[in-house]
Structure formats: C-alpha cells, structure tokens
Amino acid sequence: MTPDDPPPAPPLPAAARWALAGLIATPLVLFLHQGSMLHAPEDPRANSLAALAEVRQVILERWVEPPDDDALTDGALRGMVRHLDEHSEFISAQQLAQFEEDTTGQFGGLGIYISLEEGLVVVISPIEDTPAFRGGILPGDVILRIDGGAYEFATSSEAVAALKGPPGTKITLTVRQGDAPPRDITLTREVIQVTSVKGTRLLDPEQKVGYARITAFNSGTVDEFKAAAARLEAEGARALILDLRGNPGGYLHAATEVADLFLEKGRTIVETRARGPDEVSTIRAVVPRTLGLPVAVLIDGGSASASEILGGALADNGVATLVGQRSYGKGSVQSLISVLGGRAQLKLTTQHYFTPSGRRIHRGDLPPTDARWGLLPDLAVRLDPQLRQRLAQAEAERDMERLKALARHEAAGGPEERLHRDDPQVAAAYEHLLRVLAGEAKVGRQPGPPADLSSASPIDSSTHADDEPPPPYGE
Secondary structure: OOOOOOOOOOOOOHHHHHHHHHHHHHHHHHHHHHHHHHOOOOOHHHHHHHHHHHHHHHHHHHOOOOOOHHHHHHHHHHHHHHOOOOOOEEEOHHHHHHHHHHHHOOOEEOOEEEEEEOOEEEEEEEOOOOHHHHOOOOOOOEEEEEOOEOOOOOOHHHHHHHHOEOOOOEEEEEEEOOOOOOEEEEEEOEOOOOOOEEEEEEEEOOOOEEEEEEOOEOOOHHHHHHHHHHHHHHOOOOEEEEEOOOOOOEEHHHHHHHHHHHOOOOOEEEEEEOOOOOOEEEEEOOOOOOOOOOEEEEEOOOOOOHHHHHHHHHHHOOOEEEEEOEOOOOOEEEEEEEEHHHOEEEEEEEEEEEOOOOOEOOOOOOOOOOOOEOOOOOEEOOOOHHHHHHHHHHHHHHHHHHHHHHHOOOOOOOOOOOHHHHOHHHHHHHHHHHHHHOOOOOOOOOOOOOOOOOEOOOOOOOOOOOEOOOOOOOO
C-alpha cells in the first residue's frame, strides 16, 4: 500500500452485507421471473388472433397494390365460416341485400335443385315442367361449364347467382352424366311456379291402390295434399303409394303437417339436436290421425331434407314402408344470426335432424357406405336414371293432358294406366300394399337382409336448409 492509496474500507456489518446482496440479486430475480412469464402456457385463441393480425398487416404494407381493408376483413370472415361446412356462410353487408332478394324475391331460373360437390355443381333433380326438365337435364348431371366458361364456386349460393338471371335470357350448360361424353344444353330462363302435389289417381281402380307424388314442400303443399287425399278417399282408395323420389325438401312445417295427417296425436315426427346434450327439441303430431291408409313411401338419392323427415316419421311410427333406394342424407338446420351490429349475417349450421327412432338423417363427413346416415329402404329396388327420366316425362305429359281436359271441361282420357307395371319401384310398392291388404304383410320396417346402401344418385354430399325453401333456380 502506498501513501496515495485510499485506506481500506472498514468491513461491513453482516446485516449490511446481506442488504447489499439483496440489492444486487433483485434485478436477476426479476429477470428470471420475467423469463418464466415468457415461457408460460399460451392461449391458442390469442395466437389465432395474432396470426390473423400479422398476416393482415403484412398484406397492408407489402402487397403490390393498396388493398381494400374492408374486402380483406370480409374475405377472412368468409373463409373462416366456409371451413365449417358447405351450408354455413358469412353474408357481408354488400351481400345482404342480394341474399334477401334471393330468399324473398322472384327471379328467372332453370328449375333445378343443386348441390356443390368438390367445387362442381351437381343436379339433385330437375323440377317438372321447367326449362331444365324440358331440356333433358337429369338427376346426377354434373355441370362442367356455364356459357362455355369454367367456374369456381365456394357455396351453392354463388352457383345460384351465376345460373339465375332475367326471365327470357338464355344460358348454355355443359353437363356430364356418369361416364357419358359431355353435352351442351341451352335453356331459356323462366319464372318458376311449382305445384308440389302431382299425379294423384288410383293406379288400379279394381284394387283401389292410390298414388300421389310430392315434388317439393312449399307453402301450398299441405292444402294440395289434403285435397289429393280427399279425392282418393272419395274414389275408394284402400292404400297409398306416396312418391317422394327426387323431392329435395323445402319448408319443414309443410313436411311435418303432412306427417301429422298419418300419425296419432302426440307421436314424434322429428327431433332436432344441437351441440349440447340438453339442446334437443321434439316436433310431435298435434291433431288426431285423419288418414288411416297403409302407405308405401318411394325414396331415392334425390329425396332430401324435408322429404327424409316425412319418410322417416312415417316409417319409424309403423305406418309406412320405405321402397326404392337410399335417400340423399341432408338433415341439418341453418340459422341466420346477425353479427357486426346487424351489418352482416352468419348463415350457420346449428342443428341436425333425427328420425323418431334416433337415426341421424345428415350424412356430414360419414362415408357413403356407412349405414348410419339417411333413410334406408325397407324394400330395396334399383331404377336406372334414364328409365326414371322417361317415366317422369310420361308423368309430366299425363299431368298436362289432365290440365288441358280440365280447362275444356272434358273428362281426362289418355293411355291405359301402366305406372305400377312399367316402374319397378312403383311395382314393388304396389305388390307390397296388396300383400298388406290381404293380411300377408305389414307396413313399417321389414324383416330380412340389410338394405341396399347404394344411392340412386351419384351425389354424396348434402344440400339445403330445411325451414326455408331450397334454392332451385327460379322458384
């Protein structure tokens, strides 16, 4: 030590040494604590929101052109909802006015019910006596091009918007049926007015087996069907073939009110089930049974939605036998929910339909060979689509001749009744009902081997909402 060196500091008391150590250690402790916060479990929802915000900001700053911020938001919301299922949809403020026109207004269309399958428009069924029907559009037709151009639709609503237009305008569709070569069909749009109950008559005046066809469920269906049933009863009908083939659905209440005519008061017609175990609602028959006829219900791959609800209700309650081919498998409910302060809406799938026995109607993501979805026929009978089209065309011509005769105040004539001999599915239903009337069989679920799981239609996905009309191009 030199004279210039400072004298050594006196040793600190023990308490002071601990205090100083504490001051020095504190920042380290805080740092370690902050580090542990950085590695705490993260909220996935916060990460999702951060990811959306980051991508949006990069687009706003780096995209080659200044983007429309509102369009970015709408696109993100639309993509989020589109991921759920093909029926759920985000309806932006700009789309809302058009959506309301589509669901309430009248427009020119083609008269077809469609589904979107892997981005392609597939025909569920043409509506009789419409441009599509007269032009030869068949169930299962895949629309490859519209007016010669390719398309890319994310929802069935977009497809509807592309195919509809002012009445009198023409549209050319390039369609393919199965493995056949594509063909071009040019149609002229019309305002579509649909009578839902057609072909009512006794197939065999001697055996008194009646027939009625419901093509869709709309606001007039119940009154039309009551009138048809009263006419058949007045003619002495002892049994009824109810044809729901190619019926894509429509108003839920119309289907349940028709079912109510056949069921005892209080019997279950259909259940709706939402996400939670307690979110179950049951629709029951509310009036005493008014139709006591044994019934055979015809179904096929075009029978969807409300028609599956009616067929399931009658079969599960033991008042009808299902004949034909497996139904379409569309049994979901879409609710309209206002969002963004009422400026936009979500069309969101919120429930599934179940038959009285607890069978789920909706296929969803179940494979086509899975026996758990849709309605399976008790008597499985296949029908070639081309033959089905020819028979339907003959039925339409018969209906038209009857209307002409009615207008001229003449008795309806026409060729000999042959539907229960020419149509294999009608023939099977007819023979079954004769056995029922003879006491040799019963209506309802039939004993025997498992039903045929194949569908009459190549369509494998589901279709339309149930408490609103399905969107044909023009109804």
